[in-house]
Amino acid sequence: MDTLLRRQSTEQGAQGSTPRPPRMGRWAVARRQIKNGWQLYLMLALPVIYILVFQYWPMWGVQIAFRNYNVVDGITGSPWVGFQNFERFIDSYLFWPIIRNTILLQGYELLATFPLPIILALALNYVRLRWFKRSVQMITYAPHFISTVVIVGMLFVLLDPRTGMVNNLFGIFGIEPVDFMGNPDYFRHIYVWSGAWQGLGFSAIIYLAALTSIDPALHEAAIVDGASKLKRMWHIDLPGIAPIAVILLILNIGSILSIGFEKVLLMQNSLNLQTSEVIDTYVYKVGLQSAVPQFSYAAAIGLFRSVVGLVLLVVANQLARRFAKSSLW
Template identity: 80%
Template sequence: MTDTLTDRREIAESGQRGPTRFDRRSRLEMTLRRIGHGWQLYLMLLLPVVYIIIFQYWPMYGVQIAFRNYNVVQGITGSPWVGFDNFTRFIESYQFWPVIRNTVVLQAYELVATFPLPIVLALALNYVRVRWFQRTVQMVTYAPHFISTVVIVGMLFVLLDPRIGMVNNLLGLFGISPTDFMGDPGLFRHIYVWSGVWQSLGFSAIIYLAALAGIDPELHEAAIVDGATKLKRIWHIDLPGIAPIAVILLILNIGSILSIGFEKVLLMQNNLNLSSSEVIDTYVYKVGLASDVPLFSYAAAIGLFRSVVGLVLLIAANQLARRFAKSSLW
């Protein structure tokens, strides 16, 4: 009886004192009831949440290696604390600027080449009315996405071989001397980027095709009635319709500007093109794992430095997109 009177008094005074114990209990009961009705969905959500906790958040415990002089015998907590010495060592090293420059230039080149082309391909396919031709082009363009990186690099070495490569044989027919494409530092970035365009172009266009499919057909019908050409419909209807998706993908790409595809760069790398192919990921691998004396703390510091810079770029790109494009991640 006392509890009931207390609850009634709290309800009467809730307008003056804000949420009461009764309100909080009601909300909790409502939340539990909602979870009970959709327990299957929460059960499905449990596995990815556990995955994220184990493989994304728990490894953050090891980030402190970057601030220690880590050795395997003493372990993470037993290794001596050195603060920012590993970061200072990397910034002051002779490899800092060449590695940063190679990473930024290669990623920026890849971004400029790979960002607009899927949009162009999606717009072109969207206006193709011959269905068998549209499906054939789609299949031909996104099939390379399913070829592994190792196979792609193997194909490049075979095609561009100075002695038996198809490209050099064709150039020889025109009297052009053989070129060591894979050993030329000036050609490394072009080969890396445009082979990536060939591999990912069609698959990346699928996202924009899905966005184009969500545009109201009545907008195109009204534009056709008003006499708008295809180019005007693309400019005034299609591009604004896919702009939010494009902005989000651009923000994500800018945030990962220091994260180059490690496998492909490492497979294409050799002593001849090292001056333009040594990026942060390959440098971390070499000093952290491939060297005779692995420098775990030094490699961890470089990796953390890259992640922090990527986070800053992601936040900055998101703020600029929110201000100028009126679309953002958050």
């Protein structure tokens, strides 16, 4: 009897309730979303294809770092040698000088150029004369659009020991001409500060954009309390752009071994080689410029640099997350 009553109540409850729509599967939901926004997915497909073709597909060739590659046998046909190329680079007498030159040059550039765009952005943010602000922005942005070849050519012309403007100015004061480009002690300074001049204004754009997102009410309250411009910069502006600055710092630390060989190679000569030889220029020389190109050896050095850069990026991200409460991921 009890069983019959429970069955009847269950049937009555089922008749009175609203039937639930069938649950859609994950693929059905995905198809619906693609159908509704196919234009956006079509736009997204172009950069995805670009990344797959030009970023991921070339990774197939990374295996030549573990092979004794030759053009006749191809990538898969070349004999496998394991970590022999990496051991050869680490055991080389050039290993520590190249690593030291790379870290010192990139570290010097990071310490010297990282705070400059922040200072410029903070200064421009408080300029009230619109024409003056635009003029400063134009003057500081313009060098970014000069090619590296032209920049290095300008350096050679200005610093020439016989006809350069700098040495001619020294001659007026009775100072002996200085061979700046041939002295290894001057190489890092010339490289870093010419790069700071070229990229200062363009790098400040990011911080200027970040400053516009700060609530003006914070500045109004600080002005009412009698805070000076320096105190407002320190207590309002800098904390407001700190997350952006931390992210850029993490990215710079991750690429500390990836200087880019174009400018270094153009400024390099036999006289300043002891401070100008970095990983990228060494890879270029052994991989392409040598009488017998050593593709596997060059690929191993490049892969070593990338792995170290990845480790530095992860460590810097973890430290930033722990101490600055901001990170890439």
